[in-house]
Amino acid sequence: MDANLFGRVVVVTGGDLPLVAGLAAGLAGSGAIVVTLDADTLGSRPAAEAAFAAVAAEYGAVHGVVHAAVDPIAYERVPMHEVDDARWDAVWEQTLRRALFVLQAGHTQMRSAGGAFVFVGSPVGMAGAAELAPYAAAMEGVRVLAKSAARQWGADGIRVNVLAPAPEHVPAGVASGELALSPPALGGAGDPADDLAPVAAWLLSDDAHFVTGVTVPADGGVWMAG
């Protein structure tokens, strides 16, 4: 793997997901100094700012952020008429707030020297799925929040992009067929470390310095809607 992130400090959230653990391992293989943060350090802006500042103090300036933290309750399949306010809050509201706090805390660290975010998106949000409406809403909210940040922070040298994995990487057990998507052209959902991490590494690297606000489906050729 190219060492295109050699010595760069990359913060990874949501490392308890197998997908993200693989991404983190792959980014380390690209030479990055990978520091993982638990979702419980992202529950408020002060907590997120403190967590990012602590990373910078210990490892050096933060260059990149891979944000994937989602409460596992989001993957539980519940018909809309049985969703209660606690579930909607946990899935929609807290997912969006964590993403906002990660962006704000990352911006604090990157605003002088620039940097890049990669958000891990979801084909469920892009295509919609029955009994996963709160999760779909949250993931599309996060995807467009990334675009908002990309539009405002380009002038600060900060880029924000989204990596969308194959449906099989969503723990809710959705398949491409359920989302009315064709099976992967390249065959299989891909290995997070070998197949997806190089895409994340490229998005975080200087080679992608002119790319921001986009969603890259690293899904073996499932999503081809644009």
Next chain:
Amino acid sequence: MVTGGRTDRALDGRTAIVTGAGQGVGRGIALALAAAGANVVIAARRATTGEPVAEEIRARGDEAVCIETDCTVRADMEACVAATVGRYGALEIVVHNAFKGGRAHRLEDLDLDLWDENSRTAAWASYYSAQIAYPHLAAAGDHGRLILITSPAGVEASVGIPAYGPVKAAQRALAKSLAREWGPLGVTVNCIAPVAETPALAYAFEERPELKTRVEMRTALRRIGDAEADIGGVAVFLASRAGGYVTGQTIVCDGGSFMGL
């Protein structure tokens, strides 16, 4: 002209709730649905704005009533839906249009007060609207319609109002997911992404006169939409039999500006 009593209109006999119908796009949609024959409930946060719209509709010979409703409050939406069904016997069409929170800001300065306005009125109120109307939409079967009013910013974000795009995107994902979930019942769920003359837009044009020219010049039809004729007509289409095979979609209704779909 009295039009009441006609039975040849696209939405004769149907009942619709429109949130945020006291002004702007919501008012235009309410007028259009009523003109197409629907009984329309003006669900406005303040009766002082909603009641005049109901009166305007009744003065045309169509049917409407105002029910003061804060759609971000579950109990309010429950009461609105119950009163609607109590008065008209059924509920086939729900249009969630209400929104508050479009003040320009920097993302790094976005605080939870402004975020909450966006989240509560767009996302939470969409969830409440969908869930509370569900038993009635399900009973309506292939007459059941949920329409969420989103924005092109829900696809491509907005540089000036970063909190706005995400909550409008959430509505698009809700529409896609609920379209799949409720499709077997015959119920359709769609979004309209409008650009129309509204008090908010008029204020923005007043503050920045050059903005009106800029918006018109990037619009293929070279004019800002009319809330009733241009946006309301699309809502009538989606609510009618003619729109019955369209679901999970966002109809961008902006005179030909955003063309990214």
